[in-house]
């Protein structure tokens with residue numbers, strides 16, 4: 429089912445005028461602070477009645493200003509996943525999940541509880557209260573509660589923003605499963621590029637209340653740099669700093685911080701070369717072990733290849749001709765050669 433959104437609205441000093449389609453899968457609304465992401469989500473949720481517009485999931489019409497139709501939020505059949513989960517503290521995990529199902533229409537063919545519990549790995553948590561869960565576990569329960577409401581659309585507004593890096597890494601695979609197995613379109617707000625590169629099947633970029641691009645992440649984000657997590661290991665005698673990353677060591681021009689400091693490296697898609705064999709005698713400052721996570725063939729001369737380097741995702745732009753010659757496919761191991769290494 430496809431979500432189609434057309435909205436015009438005005439606050440003092442801010443005008444929203446957007447139209448986009450979110451096909452099945454996970455659609456990320458991506459844009460800087462104040463660009464209108466939350467306003468779009470609030471309008472889709474029914475919390476904001478737009479001056480003009482139309483919002484529909486398939487042929488289920490949520491808003492149509494021309495027909496004066498505006499379904500109230502509780503009749504929209506949406507599942508919400510917020511920051512920190514917003515679970516009921518006085519109810520057990522099981523009761524929180526059942527509360528989600530309580531909202532499902534009686535005859536709705538929603539997922540059953542056992543399947544959701546299994547998918548999210550929350551079986552051992554069912555008897556606990558939210559206060560006794562980690563942030564990542566709370567997020568998983570919140571996803572389960574949203575799913576059990578048998579929604580036609582899931583709205584997730586920066587659901588990982590309150591989590592630290594380790595918890596984000598823990599929860600991302602569950603969003604991937606939700607995207608791949610849930611069968612419900614997901615509208616997901618984020619301004620974290622690594623999250624977008626990893627989760628999105630469609631990206632809608634917003635700027636000052638307008639849509640600037642819609643499409644698959646590789647195409648829309650283009651050469652936007654990926655971020656790679658690293659840690660300073662040592663400052664070497666030749667003026668370079670050695671850093672460790674989940675894919676191996678890299679060298680950068682000397683950094684000011686002491687050994688042990690975590691840093692993020694910026695990797696431009698055009699600065700990555702791929703090789704099946706580990707290259708020797710090469711002047712690059714970083715050769716990393718990676719796995720191919722996805723390939724977006726694009727229709728130009730280049731393809732976008734998403735690399736998994738430990739928990740990080742790094743996009744490489746590779747000539748399609750080279751890709752075909754190398755016979756690369758998702759899942760394969762590969763060496764990523766970085767032309768330059770720059771701290772973010």
Ligand SMILES: Nc1ncnc2c1ncn2[C@@H]1O[C@H](COP(=O)(O)OP(=O)(O)OP(=O)(O)O)[C@@H](O)[C@H]1O
Pocket residue numbers: 439440442459460461462463464465466467468619
């Ligand atoms: N109820 C409101 N009344 C007046 N102005 C509002 C209201 N809600 C949002 N705005 C304004 O609309 C603009 C877009 O806000 P919105 O929250 O949609 O942005 P956002 O992209 O979600 O930002 P962030 O990433 O910071 O959450 C901002 O300039 C904001 O101040």
